[in-house]
Amino acid sequence: MSDDLVVLALTAATIGVVHTLLGPDHYVPFLVLARARGWGLRRTLGVTALCGVGHVSGSVLLGVAGISLGWAATSVAWFESARGEAAGWLLLGFGVAYTAWGLRQAVRGRPHSHWHAHGDGEVHAHAHTHHGEHAHVHADKSVSPTAWALFVVFVLGPCEPLVPLLMIPASRSSWWGVATVTAVFAAATLTTMLAATWLGTIGFEALGLGRIGRYGHALAGLALVACGVTLRLGF
Numbered sequence: 478m479s480d481d482l483v484v485l486a487l488t489a490a491t492i493g494v495v496h497t498l499l500g501p502d503h504y505v506p507f508l509v510l511a512r513a514r515g516w517g518l519r520r521t522l523g524v525t526a527l528c529g530v531g532h533v534s535g536s537v538l539l540g541v542a543g544i545s546l547g548w549a550a551t552s553v554a555w556f557e558s559a560r561g562e563a564a565g566w567l568l569l570g571f572g573v574a575y576t577a578w579g580l581r582q583a584v585r586g587r588p589h590s591h592w593h594a595h596g597d598g599e600v601h602a603h604a605h606t607h608h609g610e611h612a613h614v615h616a617d618k619s620v621s622p623t624a625w626a627l628f629v630v631f632v633l634g635p636c637e638p639l640v641p642l643l644m645i646p647a648s649r650s651s652w653w654g655v656a657t658v659t660a661v662f663a664a665a666t667l668t669t670m671l672a673a674t675w676l677g678t679i680g681f682e683a684l685g686l687g688r689i690g691r692y693g694h695a696l697a698g699l700a701l702v703a704c705g706v707t708l709r710l711g712f
Contacts, residue, residue: 482654485645486661492638493665497673502568502634502704503532503666504673506627511678513579513697514623518678522671524624528631529670533663535560536636540643544655564634565709571626572701579694634708636666 497503504525511521539556639662646654 482646482651482657485642485654486657489639489642489658489662490665492642493662494669496636496638497666497669500708502708503529503670504677505704506568506701507674508677508681509697509700510623510627512681513693514621518675521674521678524627525670525674526667527624528628529667531628531632532634533636533639533666535632535634536639537643537659537663539635540640540659541655543640544643558635560633560635561637561708564630565705567630567633567705568708569702569705571630572698572703572705574698575623575701576695576698579692579696579698582694583691636662638662 507521507525507528510516510524516524539560543556639659642658642662643655646652646658
């Protein structure tokens with residue numbers, strides 16, 4: 478491996494880590510949805526990995542297609558920007574919809590009382606919720622629609638720094654260099670996403686923050702909205 482490629486690989490690794498840590502949309506959605514939906518650590522990391530692979534793969538395919546078709550870096554960057562716009566709107570819309578659903582669940586799960594009169598004249602109140610024992614989301618082993626919705630958002634969400642990095646070895650007709658940069662950037666991004674999600678989950682557990690109550694889904698939705706806004710604003 479040439480010295481130039483070593484430097485480029487180290488740059489790709491550094492950018493992959495920093496890009497992921499500075500983008501809360503890379504890990505916050507998994508943390509808040511895991512808390513709201515009662516996902517275990519293994520399931521949470523599995524969904525994170527699935528979305529991370531989709532996130533990197535989308536930009537890799539676009540970059541390779543651009544190189545193969547001889548597109549200029551500016552053309553690929555424009556397409557990446559358009560994908561970022563779409564991903565931001567999708568995440569924002571998903572967050573709004575999930576917030577509305579969460580508020581509806583919270584209202585339906587609100588305890589209330591009914592008064593009952595007995596034949597002997599005794600009158601008492603009986604408190605309950607309409608959800609009863611089904612007010613919570615049951616965990617299952619399948620990949621939920623929520624996880625697939627996140628996957629679609631992440632596939633559309635661009636890895637902006639990756640394409641310019643790919644163009645450097647591509648300009649020298651080095652497919653080995655393109656493959657090396659791709660592998661290093663992907664490994665750094667996925668590892669950082671998983672590490673941030675794992676540390677966040679451990680932190681929640683250490684603070685005693687398990688499921689976050691009746692408004693958990695609504696709060697998770699608001700967090701998704703915030704991530705969508707930051708993605709739209711390019712933070």
